[in-house]
Amino acid sequence: MESRRGNSMTEEEYSEVAATRRIQRLTSHISPAVATQPATTSVVQTETCAARTKKLEVNGQALSLYMRGKHMDIQEKVYEFFNSRPDLQTPIEISKDDHRELCMRQLYGLVREAGIRPFRYVAEDPAKYFAIMEAVGSVDMSLGIKMGVQYSIDMNLADFWVYHRRSNVQGLQTTAAFDPIKDEFVIDTPHDGAIKWWIGNAAVHGKFATVFARLILPTHDSKGVSDMGVHAFIVPIRDMKTHQTLPGVEIQDCGHKVGLNGVDNGALRFRSVRIPRDNLLNRFGDVSRDGKYTSSLPTINKRFGATLGELVGGRVGLAYASVGVLKISATIAIRYSLLRQQFGPPKQPEVSILDYQSQQHKLMPMLASTYAYHFATVYLVEKYSEMKKTHDEQLVADVHALSAGLKSYVTSYTAKSLSVCREACGGHGYAAVNRFGSLRNDHDIFQTFEGDNTVLLQQVAADLLKQYKEKFQGGTLTVTWSYLRESMNTYLAQPNPVTARWEGEDHLRDPNFQLDAFRYRTSRLLQSVALRLKKHTKTLGTFGAWNRCLNHVLTLAESHIESVILAKFIDAVQNCSEPSARAALKLVCDLYALDRIWKDIGTYRNVDYVAPNKAKAIHKLTEYLSFQVRNVAKDLVDAFELPDHVTRAPIAMQSDAYAQYTQVVGF
């Protein structure tokens, strides 16, 4: 970030500040004592805004306690273990093969030396499991994914899910035929086209694979066999002692990827591989010794749905881990932007680059979004944990839609933000040591695996449309979109021309207005998509109509997810008991809400939900809130409690190391 030149309006001669003076200032700037003094606010903007509000003094401890909750301890344990073991830290430059080996050693270290056993928590305390995954991911995202593949059946299945899905899951061709004589299943991949690729852990380290295959049972009718649909089986792929590939199993290495090269992805083909009958994962369907099939679920479709339903944990994990990546990235970019100084008014010290409106514009709505997604994914994990305990049907449906929506929405946002953070840090963002490159490359695929984001958003919209239809047939709505039940009729009326002109700050910062705006948009989109689909289905058929409305459908899904995120954020603000922490949260919540409304202002204007004067007021307030958030940005970032040895980027060091770094790189 620099100022501009060569213009009559901008021809000030900026005062020169010697390097030593800069370092002194930097050092004072990063001293914790200074952080709470109003003096850290830039001269320029204090002049502008001091009259409107006094700087908020945030109780950092209360805020971080409220944010991080009960799983802080285990995360600290992960951080401390890797901090104490430099030999287990991933170097900047490492070959694919070395990275795979290191990643395996990291995992062994975590389990055997640090004594952290993630597998234990997968079922009994998922929130703790995801907290470990987040912490481990901050060490090396490959390790996070490797752990997921190794320890969670969900993740392992998920690798199949993505690629099965691609080849039309219900039509997948791998078979598991029961042999009643030997009491075994025989697994077969019928041809090259049915090979499953990109299976994590398969190329080098895996001993078992969880395989989706059509269960084939012998019958006494003319066909001789019966296809019971897709089931999951545990198939050994390598010898437990020699680690040799087992007979009939063919493994190919998927090679070098854009990121996550610590994970060894491979392709598997089976040629008459025999496994014991017990290796069928029999929760939704079982085969007896004499080849009789039993299931609590009546149809192939129901069983298939239930089997796939187990995959939801992978999406919950990715959404949660993606917020973790966003926290690291935003922390590095914001800490750097607070420390880095450049130019300033004539005869005055240089200002932090975070004092530039353009830098606030890049980073402050991002910080607000990070908080928003934090609370939304914490809520998702709670619901998921509850679901794992109760198996309540409505809750299953709810978690399914919510995990699909949050996974796609959050991972897309984080992916874009990683680029924004790199750019916001200029040339230093491009030094590999400052981590944006590897974070982006590793996180990138979050948008695709466990279901492509574009596909998942369609599932969200499809679910919403189904419920909309049921509503008109007198049915009920699941919890996540129950807001539509109450409000649909209200929202579909013409907007009130009086409130459309209200532009006061109190009104714009009222959660009722914000929620109303989000839900109004979702309701309108839901109704208009439903009508368009109905119309086009007559001429184009279901497939053609859906495709004709696809962009519209995706917009609906995003709008709905944003509504859910805001509602959870507003709850989180209200539930925070410490006043200064609550005030800080309220600030970022308002910024999140108004920034989103402004980003889609065209839609609001088109239906006159917002009049021109109000649109202008929203824009102005968004810029003002970005400035307000800038003033507590340090507190907000510190509440993530990411120590220097976790963020690791030299440009974001809070100790003297930063001053040393800036001196070396020639500021």
Added chain:
Amino acid sequence: MESRRGNSMTEEEYSEVAATRRIQRLTSHISPAVATQPATTSVVQTETCAARTKKLEVNGQALSLYMRGKHMDIQEKVYEFFNSRPDLQTPIEISKDDHRELCMRQLYGLVREAGIRPFRYVAEDPAKYFAIMEAVGSVDMSLGIKMGVQYSIDMNLADFWVYHRRSNVQGLQTTAAFDPIKDEFVIDTPHDGAIKWWIGNAAVHGKFATVFARLILPTHDSKGVSDMGVHAFIVPIRDMKTHQTLPGVEIQDCGHKVGLNGVDNGALRFRSVRIPRDNLLNRFGDVSRDGKYTSSLPTINKRFGATLGELVGGRVGLAYASVGVLKISATIAIRYSLLRQQFGPPKQPEVSILDYQSQQHKLMPMLASTYAYHFATVYLVEKYSEMKKTHDEQLVADVHALSAGLKSYVTSYTAKSLSVCREACGGHGYAAVNRFGSLRNDHDIFQTFEGDNTVLLQQVAADLLKQYKEKFQGGTLTVTWSYLRESMNTYLAQPNPVTARWEGEDHLRDPNFQLDAFRYRTSRLLQSVALRLKKHTKTLGTFGAWNRCLNHVLTLAESHIESVILAKFIDAVQNCSEPSARAALKLVCDLYALDRIWKDIGTYRNVDYVAPNKAKAIHKLTEYLSFQVRNVAKDLVDAFELPDHVTRAPIAMQSDAYAQYTQVVGF
């Protein structure tokens, strides 16, 4: 791209298509003979839109000739050379050090073996030079940058420019003191804070550096010396024979970067390094044997401006090369999306994923933008070449602003598009061999070097505001924004409420409407920024006011650049003589224009330039044009003439190799 499931509206059972049948279809799909038959258009959408238009048959040869012009031959020569030398192709996995060595060998190969001498063209035929750079960049972007640093004085200076600028260029502290006794300059870096980092080619291979330093001359007054301001000097840094670092020169390696690791960036520090007087680059100021200073330019500021003005070539090169990267990326993603098939209406063959509206939405406006930026940067190169010949002052100013604007606008767009392309290709986009990872990592820094994009946009806006001010004082406007002269008053009047409601396709596709919309927005933004700056300057001072309006300023700059791009695109359509090529260009030009208007529809609605019915019509037409462009997407991409051995990504292969690949990866 997949369809959706689990919804009553979407419960078709898709027909199973065996792998062999798929490959047959794929093979027929990629046969050139098929490409011009209407049958390639998907069944679904033909039904929808066949009534409105018949498929355009594009004369591909005419289109590519019009696009690529006279520098095709030398680009082919580059492509062929590297195709014939597998030993010079960059492998997927390579260490930093090996990459640096390989990159040097690639450069030697290009110059010594292929006999291509880029340096010859830097001054005498810049268009040819940039064409070579584009071609070389498609082999390995590190090579493109290495070549630029090695062969172009502009680029070499540029490395200094970026980092000097960061430390306040006019205040840079390195000195070149003239020693009249020995007839030499003595170069000194006064302290660590003045070390220049990130200099391309410095860490390993460079023999010389072009150094910016303050020229210090001895005087007879009491001060004893006189500071003549910043000048450029050629300083040898390594011995020509032994390659040892020369005495007084200290070099540090900048290490591993996010991308471009074939380029060896380093830091330089000088301790009393002596160079002959002749090593002063004396175009704008010279020193005689007896220490007398002469210059055609009267002030330090003027000379400084002229010296920096030489750097514009680097920006022209980056804008041009960035379009080259965008072409490769869009080609890979679109060819893959045409070949890859997934799902479809019941009982019908699967459709290409480019038949999905969401995929069109991702890729077709991007293809249109690629064409838009192609013509804009070709125009920039023409103007730059003219400037290098005539040194016309108005042209210099014009090229300066245009290169700053296009460099920032185009590189930001390409950076985002690389991520979109990766996502559009799903899991296969994540395989390193398919290139999105390395293209993105290499291109990323284009947004930062040669001037950070946020800074360059401010320069554009500052220049625009300066001219706006002069206009009101009776001055003239330079060529690039001469449109404002004619239209400012018209545009600032209230929009016409009648035309604001016109929604016919002929009207929306009329270049006059499109240009008017772009220019209207720019004019409004220019006036409103000027007024706001004036108002705020009174209370906040120049610096504070500029910062207070910074987002507004950046929007103005982008809007202006978009206006220029559209105007050039419209010219390019009109100048194309072959009717089918012109029709194809008109299609993408309309998509470019309307997509941009739709993206900022809030602004247009807020001032009632566009009524709600027109906004809706624009949106609808944008989707329809995306579909139309999809039907000629193959022709449009083929016109870039990027053969398989240049794109290299297996997923985009046009030969049987693709069918083999799809078979192997298990479609």
